[in-house]
Amino acid sequence: MTIQQLSEAVMSRSYPPEFRRKVLDLVASGRKVAEVAQLLGISDQTIYVRRRQHLIDTGQLPGTNSTGQSELAVARKRIAELEPSWPSTGRHSALGMFNPVEYELRTPPVA
Template sequence: MPRSYPPEVRRKVVGHVASGRKVVEAARLLGISDQAIYVWRRQHLVETGQLPGTNSSDLSRLAAAASESPSWRPSWPYTGGPPNYWAR
């Protein structure tokens, strides 16, 4: 199971990488997966507007809206797909 890190740790690690330290070096030194650092760095760039994407506040609003409104769900009972009107 992936380990969860507090936001303060993520900010510090992203700061180290932004200051010029290599991701692989920071990952080895801190005992954190390099893939996790790449994800954190990309999310930081999205949050600061340097890369296109959906920021954290937008994601949380979308998740809240999806859980409140079932409008995205199909109108038929889930049976594996829509009814087949052309079946014989």
């Protein structure tokens, strides 16, 4: 991938894996982060975040790897989709403090 192709890849919000790999290779080859950022038109912070995530993914730093983050994102999205369908009978029902069905089952009939 040439520098021109790398610069064109910057147009999308999510960078392709080969772009991210090339950025890390440029920094690993001894170029300064600021130089690579300016050359490619991305922020320094983007490079630092990507480098840190690479270290986590390779086991050199503790943290949640990229696969784990993807799974969490999918789970959070699914929860957000399901939340509006949760029944609500009052302030405490979301906390599981009062469930009318369970209450009726536990309460003995009055004679």
